[in-house]
Amino acid sequence: MSRSEQLSQWLNHVLETNDFRVETASEDASFRQYFRVKCGDLSYIAMDAPPQLEDCRPFVKVQAILQQHQVHVPLIKAHDEVMGFMLLTDFGHQLYLDLLNESNYHAMYAMAIDELVILQSAPVDAIPAYDRPLLSTELNLFSEWFIGHHLNHQLTEQQQLIVQQLHELLIDNALAQPQVFVHRDFHSRNLMWTDDKPGVIDFQDAVCGPVTYDLVSLLKDCYIRLPEPTVDDLISYYLQQSGLAHKPAFSRTQFVRWFDLMGLQRHLKAIGIFSRLNYRDGKPGYLKDIPRTMSYVQDVCDCYPELSALKQLLKEMLPTIRHPA
Incomplete structure (x- = not known):
């Protein structure tokens, strides 16, 4: 199964529906990839961080610190450390x-x-x-x-x-x-x-x-x-x-x-x-x-x-x- 197929399967599970669209969100200088996931009126960002190349644990740890300290960071809606997938709230398109x-x-x-x-x-x-x-x-x-x-x-x-x-x-x-x-x-x-x-x-x-x-x-x-x-x-x-x-x-x-x-x-x-x-x-x-x-x-x-x-x-x-x- 390809990485994109694995991501779609994971999203199907966490969103509890297969009625969603996935599109590329941004290019990254690391091995991570980001996708925008549209599900009805909601929009999320999916992170694909292959575990053999990227470690998501620092992201999760730092996000918790900054969120607790009232810094405006994305919320983590779902996370699979083994697969290297994460679903985040979407801040939109405007850098x-x-x-x-x-x-x-x-x-x-x-x-x-x-x-x-x-x-x-x-x-x-x-x-x-x-x-x-x-x-x-x-x-x-x-x-x-x-x-x-x-x-x-x-x-x-x-x-x-x-x-x-x-x-x-x-x-x-x-x-x-x-x-x-x-x-x-x-x-x-x-x-x-x-x-x-x-x-x-x-x-x-x-x-x-x-x-x-x-x-x-x-x-x-x-x-x-x-x-x-x-x-x-x-x-x-x-x-x-x-x-x-x-x-x-x-x-x-x-x-x-x-x-x-x-x-x-x-x-x-x-x-x-x-x-x-x-x-x-x-x-x-x-x-x-x-x-x-x-x-x-x-x-x-x-x-x-x-x-x-x-x-x-x-x-x-x-x-x-x-x-x-």
């Missing part, structure tokens, strides 16, 4: 990414930040730590998949030293920050526009980590670029809403440095993942997002003298990369 424009940036992102502040205050005792080994593993994706596979370049010993020193700088920056509940992929493709407030999806990789991580994921998005004045305004809005503007432990300058270097870590990781999705998983569509993501990297290098070696390394390896229009 943040599809609706954003210059006239609504502030309002939509303010709502997203309000939801982020709630999410960041969720308890972290049951989720993994965003620790040094995990941060290091993620940073290595850039060297392995972008430099090694995409550019087909082998780093010299001197270049390897530059990369290693960069990793230490970025990991130390992450660990020095206040540690909070981190979604780990909080951006315009994982926020749904709903009637009352943003719907938050794709949260299964949550960790306890740096306070700036989700904010930089949102405001320095790999899929859409906001004007810098808008980013600055929204950082101020976040600091006010979170209460961090009144914390004497660090200044706004310190926070922005954390934010910028955290963004560098995330963008290097993302470029590595986009490359891996193409070369390992046969998903070339993400390659088009590399120039935009690389432009963030280059911008941060221009702002911090300690990144001059990385700036030179990128200049040597990427003579044709330019900022996207």
Whole structure:
């Protein structure tokens, strides 16, 4: 029996009817697939996560934490851990990414930040730590998949030293920050526009980590670029809403440095993942997002003298990369 036939059979059981329609809902960067299930006047999202490739248990655990903490996440209507199937409430078709424009940036992102502040205050005792080994593993994706596979370049010993020193700088920056509940992929493709407030999806990789991580994921998005004045305004809005503007432990300058270097870590990781999705998983569509993501990297290098070696390394390896229009 095919996987689609197994899903239909499972849906027949949990919905107690065979009177439903199944259509593709979205593409995912993992091995999960999502389908929209129409049953009469009701609509659900079915997740197909092959158990040999995906573990649904983190999704279930994190969903319970966030739901209990009043974060706007889908409800789990049914779940079969052995089969790797899940039925969720449907937040609809409208991604943040599809609706954003210059006239609504502030309002939509303010709502997203309000939801982020709630999410960041969720308890972290049951989720993994965003620790040094995990941060290091993620940073290595850039060297392995972008430099090694995409550019087909082998780093010299001197270049390897530059990369290693960069990793230490970025990991130390992450660990020095206040540690909070981190979604780990909080951006315009994982926020749904709903009637009352943003719907938050794709949260299964949550960790306890740096306070700036989700904010930089949102405001320095790999899929859409906001004007810098808008980013600055929204950082101020976040600091006010979170209460961090009144914390004497660090200044706004310190926070922005954390934010910028955290963004560098995330963008290097993302470029590595986009490359891996193409070369390992046969998903070339993400390659088009590399120039935009690389432009963030280059911008941060221009702002911090300690990144001059990385700036030179990128200049040597990427003579044709330019900022996207």
